Amino acid sequence: DAMVIQNPRYQVTQFGKPVTLSCSQTLNHNVMYWYQQKSSQAPKLLFHYYDKDFNNEADTPDNFQSRRPNTSFCFLDIRSPGLGDAAMYLCATRRTESNQPQHFGDGTRLSIL
Amino acid sequence: ILNVEQSPQSLHVQEGDSTNFTCSFPSSNFYALHWYRWETAKSPEALFVMTLNGDEKKKGRISATLNTKEGYSYLYIKGSQPEDSATYLCAFIPNYGGSQGNLIFGKGTKLSVKP
Numbered sequence: 001d002a003m004v005i006q007n008p009r010y011q012v013t014q015f016g017k018p019v020t021l022s023c024s025q026t027l028n029h030n031v032m033y034w035y036q037q038k039s040s041q042a043p044k045l046l047f048h049y050y051d052k053d054f055n056n057e058a059d060t061p062d063n064f065q066s067r068r069p070n071t072s073f074c075f076l077d078i079r080s081p082g083l084g085d086a087a088m089y090l091c092a093t094r095r096t097e098s099n100q101p102q103h104f105g106d107g108t109r110l111s112i113l
Numbered sequence: 114i115l116n117v118e119q120s121p122q123s124l125h126v127q128e129g130d131s132t133n134f135t136c137s138f139p140s141s142n143f144y145a146l147h148w149y150r151w152e153t154a155k156s157p158e159a160l161f162v163m164t165l166n167g168d169e170k171k172k173g174r175i176s177a178t179l180n181t182k183e184g185y186s187y188l189y190i191k192g193s194q195p196e197d198s199a200t201y202l203c204a205f206i207p208n209y210g211g212s213q214g215n216l217i218f219g220k221g222t223k224l225s226v227k228p
Binding site for chain 2 (some may be wrong): 041
């Protein structure tokens with residue numbers, strides 16, 4: 001049974017048209033992460049939440065925003081997607097205790113037309 | 114900039130072959146190292162969380178070792194099976210004053226096992 005669920009699996013949007021990716025979890029984990037992975041590259045952390053505390057990575061473009069309305073849900077909003085934003089977007093969760101692995105969703109593959 | 118390197122980038126082996134690949138990471142400010150297996154169309158799945166120099170961990174036919182002093186970890190697969198085909202990602206966690214940082218991933222090693 002999937003414990004971290006990402007929707008949709010595949011998303012196609014037009015250049016400049018806002019898009020939202022969603023992630024939900026049944027694990028009740030405090031920490032949630034969004035990663036971007038471009039082809040043949042390492043997954044790159046965009047931001048994470050520790051409970052409601054939002055932590056943005058220094059090099060995450062301003063175009064990328066996130067919301068976490070409650071423990072279970074987290075959203076990634078891309079305000080004006082460019083061609084360079086086409087990638088796999090992974091959501092992950094983690095318990096707060098030290099040395100816990102992250103639990104990932106299946107990812108959303110975003111294409112920009 | 115903290116860099117995590119994995120080699121080889123890809124590997125093709127025959128069923129039954131044993132194989133290993135390498136993850137190199139900064140040898141200073143170490144907190145932990147994670148290994149994940151990522152099969153196509155599935156989610157990355159945690160294999161090992163390694164924290165101590167000299168750690169050896171095993172899960173079935175897969176094992177991993179850790180050398181924090183020289184900054185490397187090896188992942189071994191004994192008697193590869195087609196179902197082992199996946200991308201194997203390692204991720205380094207830096208130590209920030211005793212607190213754990215976030216995962217810094219390598220690009221992965223893509224393993225293909227031919228029947």
